[in-house]
Amino acid sequence: MKRSVRRSLPKQNRREFLIKTGGALAAAAIASPPIMTGAAETVNIGALYPTTGSMAQIGVGCVAAAKLAAEMVNDAGGIKSLGGAKLNLIVSDVQSDTTVTRTETDRLISGNKLSAIHGCFASALTLIASEVAERAKVPIITGSSSDQLNKGRTYTFTPFARASQFAKAQLQMSKLVSDTPKVAVIFENTAFGTSTSNGLKELAPAEGVEIVMFEPYSAGFTDASPLVNKVKASGANALFSVSYLNDLILIVRTVKQVGLNVAINGGSGGFVIPDFYKNVGKLAEGLQGVAHWNHDMSDEAQKVNAEYKKRTGEFLFEYAGGLVAQTFMLADALERAASTDPQKVREALSTLDVSKGYAAMAPGGKVKFGPDGKNVYGRPVGVQWQNGDLASVFPKEDARAPLLKT
Amino acid sequence: MLEILAQAVINGLLIGGIYALVSIGVTLIFGVVKIVNFAQGEFVMIGMYISFFLATQLGVDPIVSLVVSMPVLFVIGVLIQHFLIRRVLGLNDLPQIFLTFALSLLIVNLALMLLTANYRTVHTWYSDEAFHVGGLYIPVAKLIAFVLAMILSGILWIFLHTTDLGKAMRAASQNRDVAQLMGINPNRVFAVALGIALALAGAAGSLLMPFYPAYPLVGQVFVLMAFVAVVLGTLGNVIGALVASLLMGVAESLGIQFIGADSGLIVVFALLLFTLAVRPSGLAGGRRR
Numbered sequence: 001m002k003r004s005v006r007r008s009l010p011k012q013n014r015r016e017f018l019i020k021t022g023g024a025l026a027a028a029a030i031a032s033p034p035i036m037t038g039a040a041e042t043v044n045i046g047a048l049y050p051t052t053g054s055m056a057q058i059g060v061g062c063v064a065a066a067k068l069a070a071e072m073v074n075d076a077g078g079i080k081s082l083g084g085a086k087l088n089l090i091v092s093d094v095q096s097d098t099t100v101t102r103t104e105t106d107r108l109i110s111g112n113k114l115s116a117i118h119g120c121f122a123s124a125l126t127l128i129a130s131e132v133a134e135r136a137k138v139p140i141i142t143g144s145s146s147d148q149l150n151k152g153r154t155y156t157f158t159p160f161a162r163a164s165q166f167a168k169a170q171l172q173m174s175k176l177v178s179d180t181p182k183v184a185v186i187f188e189n190t191a192f193g194t195s196t197s198n199g200l201k202e203l204a205p206a207e208g209v210e211i212v213m214f215e216p217y218s219a220g221f222t223d224a225s226p227l228v229n230k231v232k233a234s235g236a237n238a239l240f241s242v243s244y245l246n247d248l249i250l251i252v253r254t255v256k257q258v259g260l261n262v263a264i265n266g267g268s269g270g271f272v273i274p275d276f277y278k279n280v281g282k283l284a285e286g287l288q289g290v291a292h293w294n295h296d297m298s299d300e301a302q303k304v305n306a307e308y309k310k311r312t313g314e315f316l317f318e319y320a321g322g323l324v325a326q327t328f329m330l331a332d333a334l335e336r337a338a339s340t341d342p343q344k345v346r347e348a349l350s351t352l353d354v355s356k357g358y359a360a361m362a363p364g365g366k367v368k369f370g371p372d373g374k375n376v377y378g379r380p381v382g383v384q385w386q387n388g389d390l391a392s393v394f395p396k397e398d399a400r401a402p403l404l405k406t
Numbered sequence: 407m408l409e410i411l412a413q414a415v416i417n418g419l420l421i422g423g424i425y426a427l428v429s430i431g432v433t434l435i436f437g438v439v440k441i442v443n444f445a446q447g448e449f450v451m452i453g454m455y456i457s458f459f460l461a462t463q464l465g466v467d468p469i470v471s472l473v474v475s476m477p478v479l480f481v482i483g484v485l486i487q488h489f490l491i492r493r494v495l496g497l498n499d500l501p502q503i504f505l506t507f508a509l510s511l512l513i514v515n516l517a518l519m520l521l522t523a524n525y526r527t528v529h530t531w532y533s534d535e536a537f538h539v540g541g542l543y544i545p546v547a548k549l550i551a552f553v554l555a556m557i558l559s560g561i562l563w564i565f566l567h568t569t570d571l572g573k574a575m576r577a578a579s580q581n582r583d584v585a586q587l588m589g590i591n592p593n594r595v596f597a598v599a600l601g602i603a604l605a606l607a608g609a610a611g612s613l614l615m616p617f618y619p620a621y622p623l624v625g626q627v628f629v630l631m632a633f634v635a636v637v638l639g640t641l642g643n644v645i646g647a648l649v650a651s652l653l654m655g656v657a658e659s660l661g662i663q664f665i666g667a668d669s670g671l672i673v674v675f676a677l678l679l680f681t682l683a684v685r686p687s688g689l690a691g692g693r694r695r
Contacts (some may be wrong), residue, residue, distance in 0.1 A: 036451055056523030189668045217667035225417035226662035233410055249619055257536040257545045279527045304535055
């Protein structure tokens, strides 16, 4: 991650210090009494999310959704083939840091009898966690979009659209806005940004879209002006920004200050969460993005959204919503495996095939994993900020509102 | 081409003004008290939150809330000097380093706990406005921040050179023992230095608020730049830190514009290494002022 590069030497020491002291305390806290009550056994599900650090904003929302989902499964009677066993969520903070993710994943697996894991939101973190899970032979299900997650792994399952598919959808959306799209692509230079943008670059010629600027940047900058200055000089009429929230807020504001007239497609990540609108306000209206999940897609999604909204006051955002679906996929697999053994759960996940209920809450409405752990029906949904809400606008089958040309 | 270059320089100078407020604080503390304050960025964060809450709760413009954030942080600085830093002075360096580290960790984690990791922005009428001159644009919020940053730096310089307390501060920074022999009370001088440094950090926070989101880790974005500026501009030299900050802002901006958007920091650190190779004690040479 860029952040670790940015940190000076003393900060690294600080991190080490944190791991040694804070980590020890947390370990003591989490390793405390097992939850064996004597009745039906519980199923331990590991949840790895960054609830502190630069990605904490989204990580905290993910944990809220994970808890909601586990409750929904438990309230509906738990895992019936296991005598109504309840899902027991064990949450671990990966601190938005790749090194911490490695140690936390290790610790979570070795310290608990886990049946499966879900996490970690950011692709850069999920790549690490999935490596560790692979070695420990514990299945991990994730909404992270990096295509690398589908390479050389047998315990990783990705029920939602891949980064390369996001790219295609973005390119097709740009053609809805202009007949001759000239696109500037700017992306943060870690796994998430590079994999998404490379997809854009590869697919652009086939989609008949011209890319006039292609530029990586370091996440967490202090000033977006130089970058936007470059976009202006490129003569683009559409801007694809593959960014986390903080950077995107600065970029959108700066575009307005410069008086630049471009259709912005913010992709996914920080762009499709409620906080984006709260921070950018009216400037966000009409901005487009892509998501692997959206709260207005289906009746089930709207139902879960209503409950989440009641609890948190915000609509259920992409990653968190997908996480609810993932929890039900795990429940489905556990039901069929009739075992808490992680390897049997992996077997059951690999033969998952759902087309209704909460487990099928994905664009397209069907989930079935191929040998690479990819959902063979997976596709993204194009979204647009309209009146403070995120509306599904692309493709036609998933659209709940027309695309507004701004 | 020339227009793009001019715009890049303007962008760099404007953000450099903010780096300056942070780095002047660091260099002042180092020059006078001889400790490195790793928590300086966290005080910028506190300044931002003070302005954020004044703006959202009472409708005070973030720039105006400078008159609150600066005194509040001045007092915090004096208290920190009196109750914490004073205890570890004269020991070896490690306790001092750990003290400011611990302070930084404490503040960040308290903020995460009390304020959550959410990004908070204040939207003022000038947040998205810009002056357009020819083909160039100058964002209003950043211009205000830059001008006030320069004014505050100027006031500090005048204070250091014309008032007794300022002169005492410079004396203590040149030679603590001799200054003490001349009747200067180092504890008082140190407390004021800490207060001023933190007040500047608070000012940076308030000035950032109209155009930069506040979150608990925001300080770390700026503090790295500040440390580089402090070293580049010669440790303990206020004017050096100011010049170096502006230079770094421009170097970063030019790097992004002409080399690549992820090379801003590469240019900054290359500049630092080059300067240190040629002038090992920084741009201002051996002078501490």
